[in-house]
Amino acid sequence: MTKQDKSIESTLGRMREQIAEREKNAVVQLPLWPEPKRGAPNSFIRSALFAAIQSKDRQYMKEALLASQDGIVIKYTGEQLNQSDLDVWETIVHLAREQPLGTFCSFTAHGLLKALGLPTGNSQHKQLHSTIIRLTACAVEVTHEGKTYFGPERRHDPALWRRTEQGNHSLVR
Numbered sequence: 001m002t003k004q005d006k007s008i009e010s011t012l013g014r015m016r017e018q019i020a021e022r023e024k025n026a027v028v029q030l031p032l033w034p035e036p037k038r039g040a041p042n043s044f045i046r047s048a049l050f051a052a053i054q055s056k057d058r059q060y061m062k063e064a065l066l067a068s069q070d071g072i073v074i075k076y077t078g079e080q081l082n083q084s085d086l087d088v089w090e091t092i093v094h095l096a097r098e099q100p101l102g103t104f105c106s107f108t109a110h111g112l113l114k115a116l117g118l119p120t121g122n123s124q125h126k127q128l129h130s131t132i133i134r135l136t137a138c139a140v141e142v143t144h145e146g147k148t149y150f151g152p153e154r155r156h157d158p159a160l161w162r163r164t165e166q167g168n169h170s171l172v173r
Contacts (some may be wrong), residue, residue, distance in 0.1 A: 033097070038090040038091070038094050039093060039094065039097065040090055040093065041142075043072045043074065043144055044086075047068035047072065047074050048066040048074075049068075050081045050082060050085055050086035051080055051081065053082050055084065058082065060078070060080070061076050063076075064076050071144065072142065072143070072144045073141075073142070073143040073144075074140065075140075076141075077138065079137070081135070085134060088128065088131045089135060091112060092112070095115060109128055109129070112128060
């Protein structure tokens with residue numbers, strides 16, 4: 001190997017390191033969509049993850065294989081989710097869409113209820129609390145295109161008066 005070849009190899013090595021460092025530090029963000037719309041992964045929408053059931057008909061599931069599109073496998077553990085849970089989940093994702101994935105998004109329960117277009121009375125606050133607990137307590141495992149992602153739907157710090165939410169960014173992508 002000539003001196004020039006070694007110099008080129010050295011330069012290429014540094015460039016590879018810089019690219020790897022840049023990719024490691026890349027900010028990943030959800031696509032931005034207009035205010036009246038809501039975003040969710042296709043695998044969630046085209047599956048039985050958020051079932052069309054009434055709250056009184058919820059069941060507890062343990063590693064249940066949910067109906068989904070061909071090529072997508074969804075296993076679920078927790079109290080069954082329904083369309084009302086989807087509304088809350090989509091609104092939380094909507095509120096967090098302008099921030100990089102993995103960062104915390106703060107909002108009040110009152111603000112979330114307003115964003116959902118719901119009244120802000122005591123019973124709605126209790127219902128919202130139950131929904132957030134359900135979304136936090138569940139575990140979802142999604143396998144798609146040979147990759148598996150799993151974890152809770154939401155993470156939050158219950159010690160804070162204001163809700164501080166962190167979406168499971170591997171599930172949201």
